[in-house]
């Protein structure tokens with residue numbers, strides 16, 4: 369068994385406006401800052417450890433929908449909260465690495481040392497192409513992202529940084545103030561392809577895995593844990609959509625209802641999948657395991673009675689998953705239910721947790 373902390377729990381900030389159906393009667397679509405603020409403050413109060421703010425500049429379900437801006441929201445949330453980890457996603461191609469590192473250090477200061485970045489190398493083509501930002505071929509995006517993260521990581525660590533690469537030329541720059549309470553903000557990496565795994569092992573602290581069956585997750589963890597790396601071992605996070613009820617039958621009935629609601633979103637999903645990079649491994653996995661939620665969602669199997677869900681979390685934790693980044697619908701009430709019913713059960717299975 370890999371020795372790890374946790375399990376820790378996080379919630380995806382509702383940047384998309386929903387993590388389930390757009391027409392769910394008890395979860396009206398809402399991608400506003402006010403909702404994100406309420407949700408994350410509530411998560412912090414309930415004992416959640418972390419929140420992940422995904423990054424898109426237009427909503428992949430349809431550009432007529434609102435989508436919350438990631439980095440302004442991260443700064444706002446950092447200022448309003450006091451204990452929860454704030455993870456902001458970043459597509460390297462959107463910001464020069466020196467500018468991004470400066471912004472990250474700013475939010476690190478605002479948060480008092482609770483800020484992390486999640487490096488994501490892009491899959492949704494229109495948001496870049498319509499902006500006039502190049503959408504390079506899949507592996508080339510990772511070459512760019514690796515250079516970018518090399519610079520960002522060095523600057524976040526407070527180092528005077530020089531770099532000569534294919535894409536970037538940085539000449540002896542150093543950023544101040546440096547992190548005050550630790551060496552640097554944490555670096556997460558999301559993406560499932562071989563170059564994404566190399567990036568996580570080479571420059572990341574935590575690799576985010578899309579929700580999928582336990583045996584896949586175990587294989588993926590072995591694949592990344594076995595790669596060349598310097599320093600402490602890489603850690604692992606898992607995305608999952610939870611449906612937990614008193615009994616398994618009730619949870620399965622909720623899942624069936626969720627699939628009914630999902631029917632109305634078929635055209636939105638077609639728009640999203642139709643504009644995704646066909647080489648994105650994440651979408652090949654998602655196509656194999658149809659699910660409610662983004663990034664694998666219910667394919668992680670956290671659907672069942674409260675006891676079953678707690679046992680599955682313990683099983684994922686046993687194979688090395690430290691952080692569970694969760695989605696729910698309706699978001700607010702299910703967030704509360706999970707904390708009330710599942711936190712204590714996980715604690716009783718793993719007394720050092722929570």
Ligand SMILES: Cc1cc2nc3c(=O)[nH]c(=O)nc-3n(C[C@H](O)[C@H](O)[C@H](O)COP(=O)(O)O)c2cc1C
Pocket residue numbers: 421422423424457458459487488489490491492558559560561562564576577578607647648649650651663
């Ligand atoms: C937990 C998690 C969160 C992600 N968040 C984002 C995001 O906010 N924005 C984005 O464009 N892609 C996001 N992605 C997608 C990946 O970064 C990557 O672009 C995608 O998986 C395609 O790359 P791949 O072929 O390496 O899988 C996320 C992936 C994971 C696993």
